Amino acid sequence: MAKAMDDIRQTSPLLNARPAARVSVPRVDAQIKALAPQQPLYVFDAARLAQSYRRFAASFGGEIAYAVKCNPHPAVLEVLAAEGIAAFDVASLAEIRAARAAAPQAKLFFMHPVKAPEDIAAAYHDYGVRAFVLDHVDELYKILRATELAQDLELFVRLGLPKNGKAALDFSSKFGALPEEAAALLQACRPVCRKLGLAFHVGTQNTDTGAYARAVAVAAGVIATADVSVDILDLGGGFPARYLERTPSLPAIFHEIRSALLLHNLQHMQLMAEPGRALVADCMSLIVRVEQRRGDLLYINDGVYGGLFDAGPSLRWRYPVRRIARDGGQTESGVTTAFRFAGPTCDSIDMMEGPFILPDEIKAGDWIEIKQAGAYSQCLRTDFNGFGAAGFLVLNMPGARPVKPIKQRKQNK
Numbered sequence: 001m002a003k004a005m006d007d008i009r010q011t012s013p014l015l016n017a018r019p020a021a022r023v024s025v026p027r028v029d030a031q032i033k034a035l036a037p038q039q040p041l042y043v044f045d046a047a048r049l050a051q052s053y054r055r056f057a058a059s060f061g062g063e064i065a066y067a068v069k070c071n072p073h074p075a076v077l078e079v080l081a082a083e084g085i086a087a088f089d090v091a092s093l094a095e096i097r098a099a100r101a102a103a104p105q106a107k108l109f110f111m112h113p114v115k116a117p118e119d120i121a122a123a124y125h126d127y128g129v130r131a132f133v134l135d136h137v138d139e140l141y142k143i144l145r146a147t148e149l150a151q152d153l154e155l156f157v158r159l160g161l162p163k164n165g166k167a168a169l170d171f172s173s174k175f176g177a178l179p180e181e182a183a184a185l186l187q188a189c190r191p192v193c194r195k196l197g198l199a200f201h202v203g204t205q206n207t208d209t210g211a212y213a214r215a216v217a218v219a220a221g222v223i224a225t226a227d228v229s230v231d232i233l234d235l236g237g238g239f240p241a242r243y244l245e246r247t248p249s250l251p252a253i254f255h256e257i258r259s260a261l262l263l264h265n266l267q268h269m270q271l272m273a274e275p276g277r278a279l280v281a282d283c284m285s286l287i288v289r290v291e292q293r294r295g296d297l298l299y300i301n302d303g304v305y306g307g308l309f310d311a312g313p314s315l316r317w318r319y320p321v322r323r324i325a326r327d328g329g330q331t332e333s334g335v336t337t338a339f340r341f342a343g344p345t346c347d348s349i350d351m352m353e354g355p356f357i358l359p360d361e362i363k364a365g366d367w368i369e370i371k372q373a374g375a376y377s378q379c380l381r382t383d384f385n386g387f388g389a390a391g392f393l394v395l396n397m398p399g400a401r402p403v404k405p406i407k408q409r410k411q412n413k
Helices: 004-009 025-037 046-062 074-082 094-101 117-128 136-144 179-194 211-224 250-263 277-283
Strands: 042-043 062-065 087-090 107-110 131-136 154-158 197-198 232-234 269-273 284-294 297-300 321-324 337-343 351-359 367-370 389-396
Touching: 025 042, 025 321, 025 367, 025 389, 042 046, 046 062, 046 074, 046 250, 046 277, 046 389, 074 094, 074 277, 094 107, 094 117, 107 117, 117 136, 131 136, 131 197, 136 179, 154 179, 154 232, 179 197, 179 211, 197 211, 211 250, 232 321, 277 284, 321 351
Parallel strands: 042 389, 062 087, 062 269, 087 107, 107 131, 131 154, 154 197, 197 232, 232 269, 297 337
Antiparallel strands: 042 284, 284 297, 284 367, 321 367, 337 351
């Protein structure tokens, strides 16, 4: 297997070539059939990630801090570093170490609102982190104690937003100060920090462009109430990736943001964003194998406890899918079926309703390419029932090589 992967690996064009090259479907299919993977296999297209980053950077114009939690794989961080990303949004010491390894000079924003004091101290003293978020006065005191009253802090107050029904997950249900509390926190932070920011998050995979405009309006009210100078407005993440539902474009979202900034006289503020899904979803596919078919139910070798948590009962994500036939010469009738997936574990929760539209001829032994699997798929893998291993194949990256199977525990988004 290792020799086969070495023989077929794709190592060109160079990352910085423009426009970013794409690998044709027949070529990918040939690679999968040559590998004949028995376990789930991630296929990472480095050129696609580079292109996604360039698109976001060209449209946004502010500071971009990649949300490491979305996909912390070293190859992903390496590509972003090669593209010149200057900052990372980190939530733990493990993510700090990963970002530092990929980009030693990058700026790190410790954006978990509730941090262990030991982690704050290590981030500040050992890794040079100066930017921290908080949404409660106790966290402010904790940061000041752990950094020994440092005079070079950049503090961000996390603002909670009203619930938004078009976000897949409402992030303000767990973190974020109410507007009046946020104003008081800005006042408390201003005398003890070098730079002061106000941050919010509209929720993951938010398809409502107006959500950002409404968030800017709330932020403007908080800043006015606080009546202190605020240097940075952090728009958070939530920028949607293109799955199967209709999704607003990034330029449309940024237009809404710029219009809201003008309306509320905040156009002078430095802007920052923490994209994750919008950057990495499109750069990776997950190849799974059909182990058995029962009518419209396909038993596959990955599932909710592996790389397909978002397709499970919690979020019911509908990923784009494509059949890779085991028998290369077989023709398809054009008839499709709406399939459900069952994962490999013994747990009945390990089901994905879809529907996933695939050729009716699909059978055991065929593979399925699950597209748009670059966001959260790897970092949410578990070893439940012993099904955690997955391979990793890199395309379009100089010196690409197989990477050891991924075995990680679940973590919060």
